[in-house]
Amino acid sequence: MIDRFIERLTRWIEIALAAALVIAVILNFASVVGRYVFGVAVVGSDEVQIFLMVWIAFLGAAVVTWREQHLRMDVLVGFFPNPVQKAVRAGEAIALFVLACVVVWQSAGFVRQMMAVDRRSDAAGMPMAVPHAAVTVGFLLIALIALRRLRR
Amino acid sequence: MSFALGVLPVALLLLGFPIFLVLLASVTVALVFFMSIPLTVLHQNLYGSIDAFPLLAIPFFIYAGELMGRGSVAQRIVDVVQAGVGKVPGSLGVTTVGTSAIFGAISGASAATVATVGRIMVPAMRRAGYPETFSAGLITAVGAIDIIIPPSIPMIVYGAAAQESVPRLYAAGVLPGLLIAALLALYVMWFARRHGIGATESFDLRRLARSAARGVWALGAPVIILGGIYGGVFSPTEAAGIACVYAAFVTRVVYRDIPWREILDAAGTTAIFTSQILIIVACASVFSWLLTVNQVPAALVGWIRSLELAPWMILAVLNVLLLVVGCFVDPLSAILVLTPLLIPIVKGAGIDTVHFGIVVTVNLAIGLFHPPFGINIFVAQSVLGLKLPVIYRGIVPFLVLYLGALVLITYVPDISLAGVRLFLAH
Numbered sequence: 001m002i003d004r005f006i007e008r009l010t011r012w013i014e015i016a017l018a019a020a021l022v023i024a025v026i027l028n029f030a031s032v033v034g035r036y037v038f039g040v041a042v043v044g045s046d047e048v049q050i051f052l053m054v055w056i057a058f059l060g061a062a063v064v065t066w067r068e069q070h071l072r073m074d075v076l077v078g079f080f081p082n083p084v085q086k087a088v089r090a091g092e093a094i095a096l097f098v099l100a101c102v103v104v105w106q107s108a109g110f111v112r113q114m115m116a117v118d119r120r121s122d123a124a125g126m127p128m129a130v131p132h133a134a135v136t137v138g139f140l141l142i143a144l145i146a147l148r149r150l151r152r
Numbered sequence: 153m154s155f156a157l158g159v160l161p162v163a164l165l166l167l168g169f170p171i172f173l174v175l176l177a178s179v180t181v182a183l184v185f186f187m188s189i190p191l192t193v194l195h196q197n198l199y200g201s202i203d204a205f206p207l208l209a210i211p212f213f214i215y216a217g218e219l220m221g222r223g224s225v226a227q228r229i230v231d232v233v234q235a236g237v238g239k240v241p242g243s244l245g246v247t248t249v250g251t252s253a254i255f256g257a258i259s260g261a262s263a264a265t266v267a268t269v270g271r272i273m274v275p276a277m278r279r280a281g282y283p284e285t286f287s288a289g290l291i292t293a294v295g296a297i298d299i300i301i302p303p304s305i306p307m308i309v310y311g312a313a314a315q316e317s318v319p320r321l322y323a324a325g326v327l328p329g330l331l332i333a334a335l336l337a338l339y340v341m342w343f344a345r346r347h348g349i350g351a352t353e354s355f356d357l358r359r360l361a362r363s364a365a366r367g368v369w370a371l372g373a374p375v376i377i378l379g380g381i382y383g384g385v386f387s388p389t390e391a392a393g394i395a396c397v398y399a400a401f402v403t404r405v406v407y408r409d410i411p412w413r414e415i416l417d418a419a420g421t422t423a424i425f426t427s428q429i430l431i432i433v434a435c436a437s438v439f440s441w442l443l444t445v446n447q448v449p450a451a452l453v454g455w456i457r458s459l460e461l462a463p464w465m466i467l468a469v470l471n472v473l474l475l476v477v478g479c480f481v482d483p484l485s486a487i488l489v490l491t492p493l494l495i496p497i498v499k500g501a502g503i504d505t506v507h508f509g510i511v512v513t514v515n516l517a518i519g520l521f522h523p524p525f526g527i528n529i530f531v532a533q534s535v536l537g538l539k540l541p542v543i544y545r546g547i548v549p550f551l552v553l554y555l556g557a558l559v560l561i562t563y564v565p566d567i568s569l570a571g572v573r574l575f576l577a578h
Contacts, residue, residue: 014420014423014424015416015420017419017420017423017424017427018416018417018419018420018422018423019416019419020423021211021215021419021422021423021426022415022416022419024208024211024212024393025212025215025393025396025397028208028212028389028390028392028393028394028396029393029394029396029397031390032386032390032393032394036385046205049205049208050202050203050204050205050208053202053207053208053211053426053430054199054202054203056211056423056426056427056430057202057426057427057430057431057433057434058202058427058431058434059427060423060424060426060427060428060430060431061172061427061428061430061431063424063427064424064427064428064431067424069424069428070170070171070172070173070428070431071170071171071172071428071432071482071485072168072169072170072171073165073166073168073171073480073481074168075168075524076166076167076168077167077168088167088168091167092167092168092169092170092173095164095169095173095177096173099173099176099177099180102180102191102194103176103194103195103198106191106192106194106195107194107195107198107199109192109195110192110195110196131199131203132195132199134199135195135198135199
C-alpha cells in the first residue's frame with residue numbers, strides 16, 4: 001500500500017521534473033531569441049532556470065533513492081555472503097535516514113530564515129525560500145524512503 | 153580528522169554505499185566530531201554548489217543527446233560516414249570510429265554513444281566477419297572519445313571545480329579527441345588488412361551526396377553547438393539549450409521519428425539522470441570545501457614540493473593516480489574530489505590548467521572502458537549482449553592505443569592548447 005503510494009508519487013515527481021526541464025529549455029531559448037532577434041533581455045530568465053535545476057537535482061535525488069539508481073561502487077559487496085550484504089544494506093539505510101534528517105533540520109532552519117527576512121532573488125524577485133526549500137523537501141523525502149526501507 | 157576525510161570515505165565506498173552518501177557521511181562526521189563549525193554550512197554548500205548557471209549545460213546536453221539517440225539520427229550519421237569512408241580496409245570499423253566521434257560532438261555521455269552506435273555497428277561488423285573480440289573491444293573503447301570531444305559533461309564539471317573557462321576546455325578537447333579517433337581508425341585499418349577483412353562498398357560521390365542530404369539535419373547539431381560556442385554567439389549553457397530545441401525539432405518535425413509525448417518522456421529520463429549526477433556534485437562540493445578549510449591541498453602541495461619533482465614527473469605521477477582512480481570511481485566524482493587537491497600542485501609546477509583538464513579527461517575516459525569496472529563494459533554487456541571475457545580480451549589493444557595517446561597529450565601540451573589558439577583566437 002505505502003510502496004504503491006511512493007511509486008505513484010515518484011512517477012508524478014518525474015513528470016513534474018520533466019516539465020521543469022522543458023520550461024528551463026524554453027526560457028533558455030527565449031533568452032537567446034530575445035537577445036538576437038528582438039534586442040531585449042528576458043529579465044530573471046537565468047535565475048529561474050537555475051532554480052528549476054536546483055529542484056531537479058534535489059527532488060530527483062529522492063526518486064533516484066526510491067529506485068535505487070544512485071551511482072555506487074558495489075562490485076566488492078557482491079562477493080560478501082548474503083547475511084553480510086543484508087547487514088551492509090541495513091547500515092546504509094540507517095546512515096541515509098540519520099544524515100538526511102540532519103540535512104532537513106539544518107536546511108529547514110535556513111529556509112525559515114529566508115522567509116523571515118523575505119529575501120528575494122536579484123532579477124526575478126522570487127522569494128529565495130523557494131529554491132532553498134528544494135534541499136529540505138528532497139532530503140525529507142529521502143529520509144522517509146530510508147525509513148520505509150528500514151521498516152521493510 | 154584523517155578518519156573522517158580518509159578512512160571513512162574509503163571504507164564506505166568499498167562497502168558499496170552510494171557515492172553521495174559516502175561524501176555526505178564523511179562531511180557530517182567531520183563537522184560534528186572534529187570541527188567547531190556550525191552545521192549550517194551543510195545546507196549553504198549543498199545549495200551553493202548547484203546554484204551555478206554553467207551547470208545547466210549538464211541537463212541540457214544530456215537532453216539533446218537523449219532526443220537525438222531516440223530517433224534515426226545515429227543511423228543517418230552512420231550512412232554519411234560509411235559513404236565517405238568508401239573502400240578502405242576495415243571500412244565498417246572506421247565508420248564506427250567516425251560515427252562515434254560525430255555523435256560525441258552532439259551528446260556528452262559516453263554510455264549513450266556505446267549503446268546507440270553499438271546497436272547499429274556491432275551486428276553489421278558481425279555479419280561482415282569481424283572477430284567478436286575486435287568489435288566488442290572497439291565499440292566499448294570508442295565510446296570514451298565522447299567525453300573528450302566537446303561537448304563534454306566531465307569538462308563542464310572540471311571547469312566548475314578548477315574555475316576554468318569551459319569554452320577554452322572545449323576548444324582544447326577537439327584535437328586530442330580527433331587524435332585518438334585517428335589512432336583508432338589507423339589500427340582498425342591495419343587489423344582489417346592483416347586479417348583479410350574486406351571493405352564494403354567503394355567510394356561513390358553520388359551515394360555520399362544522397363546520404364549527406366538525408367543526414368544534413370543530423371550533422372547540423374554539432375555545427376550549431378560548437379560553431380555557436382567558438383564563434384562567441386552562445387555560452388556553453390545557451391548552446392546546450394539551443395541543442396535541445398534543435399534536437400526536438402529535428403527528431404519530431406523534420407524526421408518525424410518520435411511523438412510529442414516522447415519529448416516529455418525523454419525529459420523525465422534526463423531529469424532523473426541529471427539528479428544522479430548533481431546530487432554527487434552537491435555533496436562533493438561540501439567535501440572539497442572541507443578539504444580546503446583543513447588545508448589538505450596546501451599540505452599536499454608542500455609535500456610534493458619537498459620531493460622536488462620535475463613537472464614531467466609530476467604529470468607522470470598524476471597520470472598514474474588518475475588512471476587508478478578512474479578504474480574504480482566514475483569520472484565526475486573523481487573530478488569533483490580530486491580537482492581541488494590537484495590544481496594547486498599543477499599550478500605550482502607551472503602546468504597550464506586547461507591542458508591539465510584535458511589530461512584529466514583522457515585519463516578518466518580510459519577508466520570508462522578499463523576493466524574491471526568501466527561503465528562502457530557493462531553497457532556493451534547489457535545493451536549489446538556481448539560476453540564479459542570477450543569484451544575484456546577485445547579491449548587490450550585499444551587500451552594500449554589510448555595510453556599511447558595519453559602520453560602524447562600529456563607531454564605535448566600543444567595538442568590541446570593549439571585548439572584554444574585555433575578556435576578562440578578572437
